[in-house]
Amino acid sequence: MKITGNKLYQRVAASITAAIEAGRWSPGTRLPGERDLAEEYKVSRPTIREAMIALEMKGWIEARHGSGLYVTKREHGSGQREDSLNFDVGAFDLTEARILFEGEAVALAAVSISDEQLAEIDQLLIEMGADDSNEPSVMDADRRFHLAIADATGNEAVRSVIEYLWDLRTRSPLAANMFARAKRGGITPRVEEHRPIVAALRARDPHAARSAMRKHLRGVVDDLLEATELEALERTRSEIDARRDSVARRLKIGSV
Incomplete structure (x- = not known):
């Protein structure tokens, strides 16, 4: 997907908010990983990071410890999107x-x-x-x-x-x-x-x-x-640890 607009991270962030408003990612949905988003929007991973931080600062998404980035459940008015993402330079x-x-x-x-x-x-x-x-x-x-x-x-x-x-x-x-x-x-x-x-x-x-x-x-x-x-690594590491604990509990049940 090619994007146009002002600063690169703002264009990515605006495109993601538009996708959220259009229902591609509904509230509570986990966003794709950084690498996948970078490939989709044809930008570098640092640009994706700046876009994600901007979206998180404005409440469009939230980081859940050990899980990833999720779309928030609050209401977003489409009229505020452009102004709310005007964060100047990263x-x-x-x-x-x-x-x-x-x-x-x-x-x-x-x-x-x-x-x-x-x-x-x-x-x-x-x-x-x-x-x-x-x-x-x-x-x-x-x-x-x-x-x-x-x-x-x-x-x-x-x-x-x-x-x-x-x-x-x-x-x-x-x-x-x-x-x-x-x-x-x-x-x-x-x-x-x-x-x-x-x-x-x-x-x-x-x-x-x-x-x-x-x-x-x-x-x-x-x-x-x-x-x-x-x-990002800390979130991934915590997620892996949580999965490992879950598997261990399941295996323990099966061995009783």
Whole structure:
């Protein structure tokens, strides 16, 4: 099934809500698995995950522990569907944009950064690794680290764009929800991933700086994939355990 519309995850989510309203999946029905939906809608599994999270946030579906995703029993007015799924950008799209913008920004910074700015970035790196247990402090240092690099470009437009992308992490409900899920999975900024960026800046090497930043941000994508995959795996694992217990009880009855 091909889909058209606005953002890709929104088009998938809107198509699924239309199918729910048309009766394809009635309230209480379990939705097909992620892989099956990805094949049906001709999109990636991360896009399906973003669509499912958006639908879950708006109450169209619910996750049942050890079972999967089910259509909820509440009434859905067809007139609200388009507005209710307007969640702006998801974490995958946001991080992809950061790879593009911050990759080029750090390359520009590498040829214009001052010693004072390098010293500031060094200090932020220390703050980031000072207390792993203080998650808000680490997150704040991470944000200031990246914005300090944007400052070092000497280009206010570049700095404004990168600050806007960072603000979207909390302003976009879908992105905020996905990053929160990653946080619950124990995923936080890792200081060692930032060290090669600083080393490239100190060497005034724009190519190495760009490569290091892109590698770091691709790691963020991998972390998000792992976090959302772990939730799905946990549901599957719980379902398998429940089935195993059921079979064991049946076998026990038969042996009496």
